Amino acid sequence: MPARKGPMCGVSLLAVLGFAWSALPLQGADTRVAAEDAQRVETVSRISPSVVAVVTGGGSGVLISADGYALTNFHVVAGQGPALRCGLPDGNLYHAVLVGLDRIGDVALIKLLPRKPEQKFPFAVLGNSDLVKVGDWSLALGNPFMLATDFTPTVTFGMVSGVKRYQYPERGMFEYTDCIQSDTSINPGNSGGPLFNLKGELIGINGRGSFDKRGRVNSGVGYAISINQIKNFLGHLKAGLLVDHASLGAVVASSSEEEGARPRVLVSGLIPSDAERRGLQLGDELVRFGGRSVTTVNQFKNVLGLYPKGWRVPLAIRRERESGGADTRQMLVRLMGYERQEPEAPQPPKPVPGRPGQPMPPAAPKPSADSPALKLFEAKAGYANWHFNKMERDRLLANLKVRSDFSAKTGDWVMRSKAYLGEKGREGSAVFRWAAGTGATPDRMMALIDGIDFTLEPLKTDLSAQSLRDPPGSGGLLSALYQVRQLFQKGGSGFVGDTSHGGMEPYYPPQEKDPEDWSVVRIDTEVLRVALGGVESKLFFQPGAEGYLLVGLEATLDRDEDPCEIHFGDYRPVDGKLLPFRIQISHAGRPYCRLEVQSWDLK
């Protein structure tokens, strides 16, 4: 070991630890240790350029894409306004704009503006935080105490002390679920910065610690938001949303205080929710949630915290029979929101990274009102940055047009199909007609299903609850199919109000039989949110290199009811573009009808 002058610095400490910790045969230990040290030094130099000093707010961050998207903590940027200043280890100060916010999960997505148009940013590779184990080494990079005026990150090194940890929210925010606990030094200013594994993959965002009597400096117990959780929210964040977390619609509790009992999680309360409609009952034992076994309330909350509001998550329960014994049931549950009301633009108190008498990062100068970042910002209630939502929405619609653009077909549309009705699939026929309105005649949506006529004027304002839900048992098929034509023919302008991007969601195509493992059939989709004639719909698009396909639609007439769910498959060319030839409709967990399309006739 080379002698070093001056006080023991970080690097020599690392070297000592590396030496003490290597589990190596004695012979050759020196060279192996030296190799490990060299490897670590190489990793640090490779990952350092992606580390951001969030000057506005006094925290850290990490770049995750070449076009400048970076992750940080919500509590770092909260109250700082949409225009930020960030430093990179290249020594330069950059303008940055707030993109998306997850205030419960304490995550913010920002975007750095390149200094030159062609500039590509160095960025961190996202790892798989589910693979992180207790005993793994970890590296935290960031700007604790705002030490580096040239934005060179400080590196701290430590061990993963726990995984899948749960930390209660503070003042309704910053609930750290399924987080990574490490003894790597985390200090004021590290907030929002990256936690890497020794391969240099991003496994988490540092943001909290357990502090008690010793003050808000490193206590040997730091927590990082797992990157896998953030991945679930990333689509929402990129779409400029104020992200909401989820609740199940059920209160759960640890099993009785009975001595000698193994821990179990039981349903102790239920509110009207999708979980209740899917059949969850009081006293049910939660066995698996989101594919993970659940034995404590902490574990339940860990899983719940991984998902945004509205996602569907598999849930397995165990229910004791009155006659003895127990049944296991699986269900796919649509999660409710976590926040009681629609989120407003955030104005929270800024959590203090330090307290009086302790090192505080210096206050950053406010960016001037002519910051170029402001060109990328548009305020709108319910959104962190409406500008980015519009951008994402238009990108999605453009991708749809690549494969399903029928803007020239402004006349009547007719679809003839074989119909297989109900759970038994009783064979029949169905004809659908989208009658385009002209002048005084409004648009009409007509269907002849198994010999019964239905007609709906979707844009009429005083429609009865019944006609909106026609045909009976479908949950509103006519209303929903009308929206499909609007989409294919008019794109985003075929709706009223704001057509918006809804982030990313898993989509589960209908199955003959519930699969053992829902993740096998899951498709990752982008969501478009539309509204028309009092019907709010979520449209699910499967991204592809050659454009996007509409795979699903959920039309909701009333938030306390099940939606009409339509799955679109078997896309074939019609007039040079693609239309679905298999359409499966279900409602309230039961199949209503499967349509095998014989012809599309578009005027």
Place this chain on the structure above:
Amino acid sequence: MGSQMRMLVVGMLFLAPALLLADETLGEVASRVNPRLVKVYGSGGVKGLPGYGTGILVSADGYILTTANHLPDSSDLRVHLHDGTRLTAKVVASEPELDAALLKINDKHSPDGLPFFDIAQAAKTPTLIPGTGVLAFSNQFQIATRDEPMTVQRGVVAAVAQLYGRIGVFEAPYTGSVYVIDAITNNPGAAGGALTTRRGELVGLIGRELRNDQTQTWINYAIPVNATIAARGVAGRTLSLMELIEKKEAYRPSGRPDRAERSGQWNVRTGWTLVPAILDRTPPYIEEVEPASPAGRAGAKPDDLIVYIDGAPVPTISALYDILDKYRPGDKVQVEVRRLDRLHTLTVELEPVPKTPR
């Protein structure tokens, strides 16, 4: 710096054969250690004293070693096993001088086959040399509940030294050598946790949260499992964790009462009776003297005020008890008493307290 570093390196080379045998990852070591620990819930939850802590299983039938802090002092003592099983426990013995308590899981559940640390085996491990890597396992901050695994931290033995810290205004009860750890291990709830080698061999019992009263800095330490300390006031007698666990009772030389029963009693007989200690600061006036007793033979009389014992001032009755606790039968003590307005020096040869039924 250079010499320190060389010392560390030499230390590590010396330990290398023991340290480097294992191919186990730290995660595997952690999952082997974790089932041998329990989460303890007892008194606390006020004034910065956590109501939770950690314990080490030391037998297959559910004996648990932990710290003798406020936590076990509860009529509703509970432990959670690594698999989340919730059980009640009771205090079997408490040894204040080792700052250790031995708990036992309620016999009603007759637990058996629990994984545990063999303390007798662990105590054979030589005291670690500064510079040795260690792991610290505890349920600090109550991060884990039910079947969730303990927090594990890594550190290095920074020193093997004696504690001169204070807990609030109280002296550290343990006076032997401790492992001082360079990591922040002694957080709330960590007391009673396990300090192990890199291979998961138990070497220490993680101690309390302890702050140096002069510098206001916190120390992170563990009591070595092989610690042997001199019993206070009993020359030649030593105390060890191993003995506590084997005998399942605290050391009580004849008449030496448990800490809980100590008030007004001590392990030596003087033959004087003091005035009732009504206040904390009641001065030690002698009320009565048995003639055929050490005090009687030395010439003590009623109404004498005890002022010094072996030169140490004795301001109160409780101070007198504390001082006499340090003596054992057969010791001769110089007792200075004030009688009217003169000081008299008496030589009192202490006797053992006769065994009498309580």
